[in-house]
Amino acid sequence: MPKIPEELINRIRSAVNIADVIGQDVQLQKQGKNLVGHCPFHQDNTPSFSVNPEKQFFYCFSCHRSGNVFSFLQQYHHLSFPEAVEEVAKFANFQLPQEYQGHPQATPANPEQAQLLKIHAEATKLYHHVLVNTPAGKLALQYLTQRGMTVDLINQFELGYAPDLGADKQILHEYAQKAGFDYQLLRKSGLFVERHDGQLRDRFHGRVMYPIKDSHGQVIAFSGRIFGKKASANTPKYLNSPETDIFNKRxxxxxxxxxxxxxxxxxxxxxxxxxxxxxxxxxxxxxxxxxxxxxxxxxxxxxxxxxxxxxxxxxxxxxxxxxxxxxxxxxxxxxxxxxxxxxxxxxxxxxxxxxxxxxxxxxxxxxxxxxxxxxxxxxxxxYLRNGLNLKKQSDLIAYLKAALQVIRVIPDPLGQSVYLKKLATEFGLDQGSLERQLAELPQPQVVTPPPIEDNGEIPHGFDPPPAPEKVIISNQPPVTQPLSKTDRAAQILLKYYCSDQDIRYQLDARLEFRFPQASYQHLYEVIKDYFSDQEKFDVAAVMDRLEPAAQTLLGQVEKQLVNEEEKQQVVKDCLFVLDQEFPLAQKIEETQAAINEASMIGDTDQLVRLTTELVQLYQRQQSMKTEEIN
CATH class of the missing domain: 3.40.1360.10 (Dna Topoisomerase Vi A Subunit; Chain: A, domain 2)
Known part of the structure; x- marks a missing residue:
C-alpha cells in the first residue's frame, strides 16, 4: 500500500479540531485558551491534560505525554499511523483516496505490544472455533445456550472454550508454536504457565473463555469460567489472565x-x-x-x-x-x-x-x-434499614440519626427538605424538629481540587513534575527525572529556534554546534529540516515526523516560558551552558571507549586509571546538572 503523501496528511489534520476528536474519549472543559481534562494515560486525580486547539496538540503537565491528533489515536487506541490518519479522515468526512484506505488492524508503535495483541487475537479465534465447531466444545456450548446465550451473542462477544485434553495436549501452546511465535513473547503473554524446567503449559483448561478487550476492541486478556461437574470448592470459578504489557486489570x-x-x-x-x-x-x-x-x-x-x-x-x-x-x-x-x-x-x-x-x-x-x-x-x-427493627424505639432513633447524616450531604436545601418531609410523614414526626436537628449537625467539608487555569502555558497553581529524558509508551505513567541545567537550556533554546527567525539563523550559522543530548540533537535536526521548505512553525505538523518520545520532548519545548525582552542574553546563556556540557559529554564517551579497549586487552593498570577518570568526569557532569540557569 503506498505511503500517504505529507501534503494530504496536513490537509486531513487541518480538517478537524483536535479537541473534537479527543473529546470522544476524554471529557474536556474550557480553561482559558485551551481545554483540560483528566489524562487518559495515567491515574490523574487533578485534571492535568491540556488540549491546544489553536496549535492542534495535547500535553499532560503530570506525565508529560504529548502529541497531535494522530499520535493521540495511536497511543490511546493502539493504532498505526496510517490507520490513525484514516480514522481522522472519517471523522472529518474527508474522502481519502482509495489507494490509502483499508490499512490492516491497529499496530502499536511498540513491536512487542503488537505481537502480544496478535497472539491474543489468534487465541480468541482458536477458542471460539473449539466452542462452536468441534465436539470438544459441545458441553460448553450447551452450558452457554442453557444460560440464554444466542449464537449472535456468542459470535458478538467471541466467546470460546479452552478444552481440557489432558496433560500431554497443550492446544494453544502447540498452535502458537506452529504459528511461529517467539518463546519469550509467549512467556510474557500471560496465556501460559512456565514450569520449573522452562516448558510452557496452557494457563486455561476446561473453561468457557471470555475475551477481555481494550477500548478499541482488541483482545488483551481472558477470563475463563469453570462449569459443570468440574466446578468445585477448591477450583476458582473464574480464572483471569495475569497483568501484562497490554493488560492492566485496574x-x-x-x-x-x-x-x-x-x-x-x-x-x-x-x-x-x-x-x-x-x-x-x-x-x-x-x-x-x-x-x-x-x-x-x-x-x-x-x-x-x-x-x-x-x-x-x-x-x-x-x-x-x-x-x-x-x-x-x-x-x-x-x-x-x-x-x-x-x-x-x-x-x-x-x-x-x-x-x-x-x-x-x-x-x-x-x-x-x-x-x-x-x-x-x-x-x-x-440500605440503612438492613438489620433494624424500626418498630423498636432504639432502632428507630439510631436509624433517624443515620438518615440525617445521609441527608446533610445533599447540597441543595430543597432536596434536603424533600427527604425530611418523607421521614416525617413515614414515622409521624414533626418536620421542623428534624430540620432543627439537621441544622445542629456539623456541615460536611467539600474539598474541591483547584481548577487548572490554562492559557497555553503552565496552569496557575499547578507545579508539574520535572520532565523526563525519555518516555516509554505504556499503560503506566513514565518515570520522570529532575530537569537538569542542560535539559532546561536545550528546551529554551529550541523554543526560541521554533518561534524566532533571527535566533534560527543565528543557531544554524554555528557550523560546529551540537546539542550534547542525542534526543535534543535529533529534535533540532528534524525541526531544521522542517524549516527547509516551510516558513511558519506548525507543532502538529512536526509531530508527524517524530517518534512518541520525541513528540513528548517537543510538547515540553512548546510549554516553556521564554523571555522575549532579553532573548539574546538568554540565548547566549543557554549556548554557554551547552558549549560547556558538549565537550564533557564527548570526553565521557571517549573514556568509556578506552575502558572497553583496556578491558579487552587485559591492561589492569590502564583500566584502573581510566575508571577513576570516568568517575571524576561523571562528578563534574552531575555538579553542572544541579546548578540553575538564572
Missing part, C-alpha cells in the same frame, strides 16, 4: 468498547457485577453495560468512566451482598469523581441481570432498567 472495563457507543446516545454507562450480566443485558437491548475485572472496582476505572459519560448507573444484585457492593461502589465514585452523577438500579433479591432476563424476558428487563432508577440518597436511606 484500568480495564469489560465491554467498554461497545458500551461507550451506546452511552453516547443515552448519556450513561451501566455497571454490572459480572461478564454474563453484561452479555445478557446486551442481548436484551441494554447495551451500555460494563463490568470490572472480578469483584474489585477501582478508582482508575472510575476515572475512565468519568471521561466517557456524565452519569453512571450501578445495577448490582438486590441481595445483601449486592447492596453492600453498591454502597462500596457509591463511596468510591463519590471520592474519585464527585462530579459524576450516580443512579442505582437494584434488581429483585435473588436475581442477577442474567437470571432476570431469562425469567422475564428482554422487554420487561428494559422496562425495569429504565424505570427503577433511584438516587444514592434513596438507596442509602433504604
Amino acid at each position: 484500568r480495564t472495563l469489560f465491554n467498554l468498547n461497545l458500551a461507550r457507543e451506546a452511552a453516547r446516545e443515552v448519556g450513561h454507562l451501566t455497571l454490572f457485577e459480572g461478564f454474563m450480566d453484561v452479555i445478557s443485558a446486551y442481548g436484551a437491548g441494554v447495551k451500555t453495560g460494563i463490568a470490572s475485572m472480578g469483584t474489585s472496582f477501582t478508582s482508575e476505572q472510575v476515572q475512565i468512566i468519568a471521561r466517557q459519560v456524565k452519569q453512571l448507573n450501578i445495577a448490582y444484585d438486590g441481595d445483601e451482598a449486592g447492596q453492600a457492593a453498591i454502597d462500596r461502589a457509591l463511596k468510591l465514585v463519590e471520592d474519585t469523581a464527585p462530579n459524576l452523577n450516580l443512579r442505582v438500579v437494584q434488581l429483585p433479591a435473588g436475581l442477577d441481570p442474567d437470571e432476570y432476563v431469562q425469567k422475564y424476558g428482554a422487554i420487561k428487563f428494559q422496562d425495569y432498567m429504565e424505570h427503577r432508577e433511584e438516587t444514592p440518597v434513596d438507596f442509602r436511606l433504604s
Whole structure:
C-alpha cells in the first residue's frame, strides 16, 4: 500500500479540531485558551491534560505525554499511523483516496505490544472455533445456550472454550508454536504457565473463555469460567489472565468498547457485577453495560468512566451482598469523581441481570432498567434499614440519626427538605424538629481540587513534575527525572529556534554546534529540516515526523516560558551552558571507549586509571546538572 503523501496528511489534520476528536474519549472543559481534562494515560486525580486547539496538540503537565491528533489515536487506541490518519479522515468526512484506505488492524508503535495483541487475537479465534465447531466444545456450548446465550451473542462477544485434553495436549501452546511465535513473547503473554524446567503449559483448561478487550476492541486478556461437574470448592470459578504489557486489570472495563457507543446516545454507562450480566443485558437491548475485572472496582476505572459519560448507573444484585457492593461502589465514585452523577438500579433479591432476563424476558428487563432508577440518597436511606427493627424505639432513633447524616450531604436545601418531609410523614414526626436537628449537625467539608487555569502555558497553581529524558509508551505513567541545567537550556533554546527567525539563523550559522543530548540533537535536526521548505512553525505538523518520545520532548519545548525582552542574553546563556556540557559529554564517551579497549586487552593498570577518570568526569557532569540557569 503506498505511503500517504505529507501534503494530504496536513490537509486531513487541518480538517478537524483536535479537541473534537479527543473529546470522544476524554471529557474536556474550557480553561482559558485551551481545554483540560483528566489524562487518559495515567491515574490523574487533578485534571492535568491540556488540549491546544489553536496549535492542534495535547500535553499532560503530570506525565508529560504529548502529541497531535494522530499520535493521540495511536497511543490511546493502539493504532498505526496510517490507520490513525484514516480514522481522522472519517471523522472529518474527508474522502481519502482509495489507494490509502483499508490499512490492516491497529499496530502499536511498540513491536512487542503488537505481537502480544496478535497472539491474543489468534487465541480468541482458536477458542471460539473449539466452542462452536468441534465436539470438544459441545458441553460448553450447551452450558452457554442453557444460560440464554444466542449464537449472535456468542459470535458478538467471541466467546470460546479452552478444552481440557489432558496433560500431554497443550492446544494453544502447540498452535502458537506452529504459528511461529517467539518463546519469550509467549512467556510474557500471560496465556501460559512456565514450569520449573522452562516448558510452557496452557494457563486455561476446561473453561468457557471470555475475551477481555481494550477500548478499541482488541483482545488483551481472558477470563475463563469453570462449569459443570468440574466446578468445585477448591477450583476458582473464574480464572483471569495475569497483568501484562497490554493488560492492566485496574484500568480495564469489560465491554467498554461497545458500551461507550451506546452511552453516547443515552448519556450513561451501566455497571454490572459480572461478564454474563453484561452479555445478557446486551442481548436484551441494554447495551451500555460494563463490568470490572472480578469483584474489585477501582478508582482508575472510575476515572475512565468519568471521561466517557456524565452519569453512571450501578445495577448490582438486590441481595445483601449486592447492596453492600453498591454502597462500596457509591463511596468510591463519590471520592474519585464527585462530579459524576450516580443512579442505582437494584434488581429483585435473588436475581442477577442474567437470571432476570431469562425469567422475564428482554422487554420487561428494559422496562425495569429504565424505570427503577433511584438516587444514592434513596438507596442509602433504604440500605440503612438492613438489620433494624424500626418498630423498636432504639432502632428507630439510631436509624433517624443515620438518615440525617445521609441527608446533610445533599447540597441543595430543597432536596434536603424533600427527604425530611418523607421521614416525617413515614414515622409521624414533626418536620421542623428534624430540620432543627439537621441544622445542629456539623456541615460536611467539600474539598474541591483547584481548577487548572490554562492559557497555553503552565496552569496557575499547578507545579508539574520535572520532565523526563525519555518516555516509554505504556499503560503506566513514565518515570520522570529532575530537569537538569542542560535539559532546561536545550528546551529554551529550541523554543526560541521554533518561534524566532533571527535566533534560527543565528543557531544554524554555528557550523560546529551540537546539542550534547542525542534526543535534543535529533529534535533540532528534524525541526531544521522542517524549516527547509516551510516558513511558519506548525507543532502538529512536526509531530508527524517524530517518534512518541520525541513528540513528548517537543510538547515540553512548546510549554516553556521564554523571555522575549532579553532573548539574546538568554540565548547566549543557554549556548554557554551547552558549549560547556558538549565537550564533557564527548570526553565521557571517549573514556568509556578506552575502558572497553583496556578491558579487552587485559591492561589492569590502564583500566584502573581510566575508571577513576570516568568517575571524576561523571562528578563534574552531575555538579553542572544541579546548578540553575538564572
